[in-house]
Ligand SMILES: Cc1cc2nc3c(=O)[nH]c(=O)nc-3n(C[C@H](O)[C@H](O)[C@H](O)COP(=O)(O)O)c2cc1C
């Protein structure tokens with residue numbers, strides 16, 4: 001049993017944090033979203049502009065940096081919380097809009113509703129995010145505080161019941177934590193959906209005294225940024241989950257393995273670790289008990305394969321980041337040969353919520369076999385790109401059309417790539433598949449760690465399969481022959497097809513190779529590398545056939561299978577816009593005054609197509625690349 005009462009110690013800490021936070025609400029606060037996505041969109045400039053405006057006007061207001069609220073389509077964003085008004089969120093901020101807000105709202109009393117995105121609290125005047133069609137589906141558990149709390153101040157987390165699950169757990173036996181996680185059927189969010197409780201139990205049953213807890217924040221999938229956003233926006237939630245895990249299995253030391261390309265995440269996590277240690281929530285005698293556990297950040301150097309559990313451990317030990325065959329599992333023999341728990345960022349983030357609210361609460365969300373929520377980075381051809389969290393069981397159609405608000409520019413949906421390079425491309429007919437580990441697997445995709453790329457009519461599925469295979473081929477560690485050479489051979493075949501040199505025999509070979517690579521590879525990089533190829537072959541075989549049999553790319557993407565053509569009747573004659581846009585001087589004026597493209601010089605850059613004024617719309621792409629016979633004049 002514990003020597004002191006952790007709940008009392010915690011309560012004092014939380015009460016103090018709450019009164020500090022409350023004191024802050026007495027003056028106007030501007031919360032600027034400065035996670036990496038916001039910064040890329042110009043959030044630091046927005047922050048500086050607010051600070052400058054406040055100083056200039058001599059206002060009593062504070063600018064606070066927060067993380068990502070998930071509305072990437074509206075970055076840079078800020079929330080203005082002014083006493084007497086509901087907190088209001090503004091998006092797509094620039095200098096002009098910031099100055100207007102300073103002038104009219106901070107210095108005056110006009111909240112500039114015409115520029116507001118949503119209110120954060122119910123009020124009589126303006127809708128909240130929950131009133132958006134997206135709000136109907138979203139259920140934010142682990143993203144709940146992202147973008148609203150100050151990641152750089154532990155009090156911001158403590159004031160919202162942060163670390164209360166730890167305090168509650170420390171009042172009880174470690175086994176209670178394990179039992180709750182098992183009862184919740186928490187499945188790992190790093191890709192495979194392995195039950196966290198079973199893994200933890202295997203580690204607990206080891207007689208070794210030295211054990212480790214590692215958080216996998218390698219996140220190398222193209223298009224995925226869920227784990228980074230959580231670490232940047234709410235790092236203490238992940239830390240609390242790791243401490244709870246350590247308590248459950250009896251570990252004394254843990255690491256967050258974060259790729260070095262995530263400097264903001266590294267900084268925020270390091271800051272959070274330092275603060276938690278200072279407050280007695282990490283280190284020796286946590287919350288006055290005999291439980292000791294400390295954390296360190298380990299920076300990975302960014303190889304995709306190092307996200308694989310055994311490769312990750314090897315790289316932490318200073319060895320080459322190569323996967324090992326299992327068993328033994330890490331839970332028996334992991335870091336430094338000791339029992340180790342390795343879980344994804346999101347998996348750990350759920351743990352405090354499960355301990356706080358109970359397994360039944362968690363199971364009341366999602367589906368019976370995949371309880372809880374799914375977090376996705378929704379990107380590609382979708383109106384509302386961003387970070388979303390929906391209950392498991394939500395369909396892909398709801399996610400894309402209601403949460404994401406459909407496809408921009410009235411384009412037709414073609415496919416959704418789910419699960420990154422290990423996942424698959426699903427067509428329109430699969431859009432009613434519920435999002436959960438097993439349904440997605442049955443449809444040929446996987447949950448993966450949460451990357452979701454929407455594609456429209458302008459995307460070529462052969463080129464997409466080639467893109468993902470090029471990624472995995474490049475990232476293969478080379479240990480297995482099938483992965484090293486098989487993916488290379490597959491890539492060569494795909495390249496031939498996109499170049500218009502494929503044959504139907506090579507397609508058969510591609511399928512055979514895909515099966516061999518899947519069956520003959522050691523780790524899931526190789527085993528899943530064929531997935532984008534196999535799913536596109538299954539659902540978009542016609543596109544492969546068109547490339548091979550007709551030399552035609554239906555989406556007009558593959559460069560060797562298209563040409564650019566100026567339709568004579570549509571060309572205005574006098575407009576020279578396309579000529580100026582061409583980097584290779586491929587467009588010339590014919591004797592009749594019309595424009596024409598010298599196909600030898602054209603590098604298919606797309607500039608002229610974009611430049612031709614919409615009222616003429618004279619430039620088209622043709623596939624197969626055959627020039628039409630012109631009545632009006634000779635074709636060069
Ligand atoms: C090539 C490859 C890359 C991976 N990258 C990650 C990653 O970036 N993050 C992650 O959590 N899991 C990744 N995984 C899965 C891990 O091996 C492991 O299953 C996971 O971290 C376990 O955590 P979970 O049980 O919480 O899902 C990767 C697997 C492979 C084969």
Ligand code: SF4
Nearest residue numbers: 479480483521523526
């Ligand atoms: S499957 Fe590929 S990445 Fe995995 S161990 Fe083998 S060669 Fe390396």
Ligand code: SF4
Nearest residue numbers: 582602603605606608
């Ligand atoms: S596609 Fe590019 S290179 Fe070709 S004609 Fe148009 S602008 Fe010139």
